[in-house]
Amino acid sequence: MGHTICEKRECTGCSVCVSSCPKKAIKIDLDECGFYRPKIEDNLCVNCNVCNRVCPVNNPPEVYGPTKAFAFQNTEEVRFNSTSGGFFHAIACRIIDDGGVVCGAAFEDDMVLRHIIVAKKEELAPLQRSKYVESSLDGIYTRIRDYLRNGRKVLFAGVGCQAAALRNYIGEDKNLIIIDLVCYGVPSSGLFRDWITYIEKKYAKVVDVRFRDKSYGYYTPNIKVLFENGKYIENCRDSNIYAKLFFRNLSVRESCFSCHFKTVDRSSDITLGDLWQTDGLETIKDDDKGTTCLFSHTEKGKELCQELGAVEIDKEMLLAKDAQKMVSCISTAAGTGKFWELYKERGFEVIINTYEKDNFLRKVKYLIKSLLNRTGLSRWMYRKLKMKKIRDNR
Ligand SMILES: Cc1cc2nc3c(=O)[nH]c(=O)nc-3n(C[C@H](O)[C@H](O)[C@H](O)COP(=O)(O)OP(=O)(O)OC[C@H]3O[C@@H](n4cnc5c(N)ncnc54)[C@H](O)[C@@H]3O)c2cc1C
Ligand code: SF4
Ligand code: SF4
Ligand code: SF4
Structure with missing residues (x-):
């Protein structure tokens, strides 16, 4: 063997x-x-x-408990182009100002998600925003090592397993800052490519996918697929099917069901996630534009959060309210085996026709959702739902 x-x-x-x-x-x-x-x-x-x-699965790196918790909101413009409060953009700008480079996940021209390295603030936009697909890190570890050997600062942002892998590869280095994300899990890259191919055959060349588009607010889920000709699709079967399979846990990587890296203590310097509950925080106003929650795990991470103006919040309160998402793994969906058999044998188009039928009722559902979004009613409804959730949790 x-x-x-x-x-x-x-x-x-x-x-x-x-x-x-x-x-x-x-x-x-x-x-x-x-x-x-x-x-x-x-x-x-x-x-x-x-x-x-x-290998971080065989040999997990040392982890450190969160030293402090923070909340962060960047400018409205930056937050619109970020998933939550735009902390990643703020820290990336700081590292570039210090002569360093930034490594994060970006769609390249072929719409494959890869970790890339940039050295200018104008190049940061493709790295912003969460992309719900596996990112390729092939070759990135040696490039990061080379920058560090040349005395450059490096900021790396990725999901927990990638952050742990980098920590194992490099070890401690004063010039390396590792950010990891609170992570639900990641879907298959092949499935993502098939979805893009299907959409391109039907519409036009895809140039971007915004999985957490904020056109209707932070709390109103919206997936937007943007085309080269300036048009886009949203709120329809074709734009939503991929995320639907993801959030039904059908297309998620097997390792995510028993993730070793979903712990409160981490090997990273800072962990980032969405801060859904800003009630009780005096200096952070919930304006439906997004807030990043941060946990610093090292002195270096804590100092950076403080220098960038993140607002310190009660760590124990945040952990009590929100730590579940840091630690709990998603569960395997019933029917996962059947889903993959169908995908392997018959391909993506059979998947979409099986899991999201193109019928009259579906069209009406999307039409109503679209109307609710455009009139602002969905924004109102999602805020009501959020307030109810907060009241129920008290
Ligand atoms: C797959 C995935 C699942 C997530 N699940 C949760 C969750 O369940 N709960 C929660 O609170 N937060 C989750 N997050 C984190 C959250 O979506 C935001 O990334 C976080 O709040 C930081 O937002 P920001 O506005 O500061 O930065 P953003 O501008 O949103 O920056 C995001 C950073 O993430 C990196 N990134 C984007 N996509 C990927 C990817 N596929 N793989 C590796 N790195 C990537 C980018 O390079 C960028 O550095 C998830 C993120 C990802 C990528
Ligand atoms: S590092 Fe390469 S050569 Fe060494 S055991 Fe692994 S695969 Fe084999
Ligand atoms: S890809 Fe990562 S997790 Fe998989 S065997 Fe290699 S080091 Fe281990
Ligand atoms: S859930 Fe765990 S294994 Fe899956 S992508 Fe996230 S950090 Fe990696």
């Missing part, structure tokens, strides 16, 4: 094993369900175990 790194169901696709293999014996590619998966060429492997030691 050939060399194995970690159990297949636990592998996160972080690809740090690929970067660390001294014999270049590991390649990463999409498996039959469209997830990034490392493959070892046995004839090149010398069983040195370097890949096993760097």
